[in-house]
Amino acid sequence: MGSASKRKSNRNMMDSQVSHNQKLGSSVCSKRGNDGQERTLSKGKKYVLVSFRDLPDHMKDNEFILGYYRANWPLKEALFSIFRWHNETLNVWTHFVGFLLFLGLAIANLMQVPQASDIFGLFSRSILTNTEMNSSNHSKSLLWISSKLPDLKHITPQKMDLSLPGMPTTRWPFYVFLGGSMFCLLSSSICHLFSCHSHKLNILFLRIDYTGITIMIITSFFPPIYYIFQCDSHWQFIYIGGITAMGVFTIVTLLSPSLSSGKYRAFRALLFCSMGFFGLVPAIHAVIVNWSNPKRDTILAYESAMALFYLTGTGFYISRIPERLKPGWFDLAGHSHQIFHVFVVLGALAHYGATLVFLDYRDRVGCEVNP
Numbered sequence: 517m518g519s520a521s522k523r524k525s526n527r528n529m530m531d532s533q534v535s536h537n538q539k540l541g542s543s544v545c546s547k548r549g550n551d552g553q554e555r556t557l558s559k560g561k562k563y564v565l566v567s568f569r570d571l572p573d574h575m576k577d578n579e580f581i582l583g584y585y586r587a588n589w590p591l592k593e594a595l596f597s598i599f600r601w602h603n604e605t606l607n608v609w610t611h612f613v614g615f616l617l618f619l620g621l622a623i624a625n626l627m628q629v630p631q632a633s634d635i636f637g638l639f640s641r642s643i644l645t646n647t648e649m650n651s652s653n654h655s656k657s658l659l660w661i662s663s664k665l666p667d668l669k670h671i672t673p674q675k676m677d678l679s680l681p682g683m684p685t686t687r688w689p690f691y692v693f694l695g696g697s698m699f700c701l702l703s704s705s706i707c708h709l710f711s712c713h714s715h716k717l718n719i720l721f722l723r724i725d726y727t728g729i730t731i732m733i734i735t736s737f738f739p740p741i742y743y744i745f746q747c748d749s750h751w752q753f754i755y756i757g758g759i760t761a762m763g764v765f766t767i768v769t770l771l772s773p774s775l776s777s778g779k780y781r782a783f784r785a786l787l788f789c790s791m792g793f794f795g796l797v798p799a800i801h802a803v804i805v806n807w808s809n810p811k812r813d814t815i816l817a818y819e820s821a822m823a824l825f826y827l828t829g830t831g832f833y834i835s836r837i838p839e840r841l842k843p844g845w846f847d848l849a850g851h852s853h854q855i856f857h858v859f860v861v862l863g864a865l866a867h868y869g870a871t872l873v874f875l876d877y878r879d880r881v882g883c884e885v886n887p
């Protein structure tokens with residue numbers, strides 16, 4: 517009995533702490549002109565935003581976000597909540613805008629609008645000026661090789677697959693990466709929008725979200741591995757096969773509902789990171805093989821930026837900073853998951869920049885001068 521009453525008094529202390537912090541959160545939001553906690557939605561039926569302590573157990577994921585939760589909302593209300601302020605609004609929008617951005621890039625590439633697809637063009641050209649000048653002799657030899665090529669009209673489709681210099685190389689690995697990124701960003705938005713509906717849907721969408729992250733990581737490997745080892749297909753097979761196998765293992769592991777809980781946050785991050793670190797093996801191999809590549813520094817700069825963005829984002833995801841430092845202050849804007857989302861989009865964009873350089877290089881060089 518003694519321990520039960522002690523637990524009760526502890527619980528009361530925690531509740532008063534939460535309600536104190538709740539007030540802090542509300543006062544921050546009132547500055548934004550938002551009362552946050554009470555809302556009347558369609559047809560007079562009342563759907564209220566609730567605090568962390570009022571959540572069903574399956575939704576208690578981050579105890580440092582104290583309020584503005586939607587719990588057990590109907591699908592229609594959840595859908596229209598994309599235009600309302602709650603603690604998932606920016607989680608939905610950060611990845612939805614990222615999805616639209618990648619959709620636009622995919623369309624620009626499919627319709628061959630270079631001004632729109634090469635968003636890093638100016639940046640790349642300014643960096644490349646020096647390396648391009650150094651490789652001008654190399655380019656002259658490429659021109660000579662191009663002039664010795666047979667008439668393009670007489671090249672059969674099989675011969676085109678050999679990736680001859682000056683001819684567009686195959687695009688499917690590039691679109692696999694764009695498709696994987698779009699799937700991840702869109703499934704994440706949908707997950708954040710609808711997982712408040714029910715426990716069943718929450719588990720389903722979390723699984724789809726983790727699958728999306730894994731697919732984005734796997735498909736990110738396709739363009740660099742394919743284009744770097746284009747002239748050495750057994751390495752293509754080993755590395756693409758290896759990362760795909762790791763991805764399938766990760767998806768199967770994460771499909772276990774028990775691993776979707778907050779307790780396994782660090783384990784999930786470790787699985788995703790281990791796939792990323794697997795990339796170091798082909799990356800080191802590629803740097804050794806392509807040491808004389810004039811685009812080496814540009815590619816390394818883009819890929820280092822990507823790694824830095826992803827690792828920084830993961831750091832926020834695991835540490836739950838800044839909300840851990842001031843619980844309740846970042847409920848609506850500025851909490852770790854939103855920052856993590858922004859870094860994911862930045863990382864994917866940096867990788868897109870690197871992929872354009874791979875494509876441009878392979879288009880111009882083919883396999884003839886880089887066996």
Ligand SMILES: [Zn+2]
Binds near residue numbers: 607704708853857
């Ligand atoms: Zn998310």
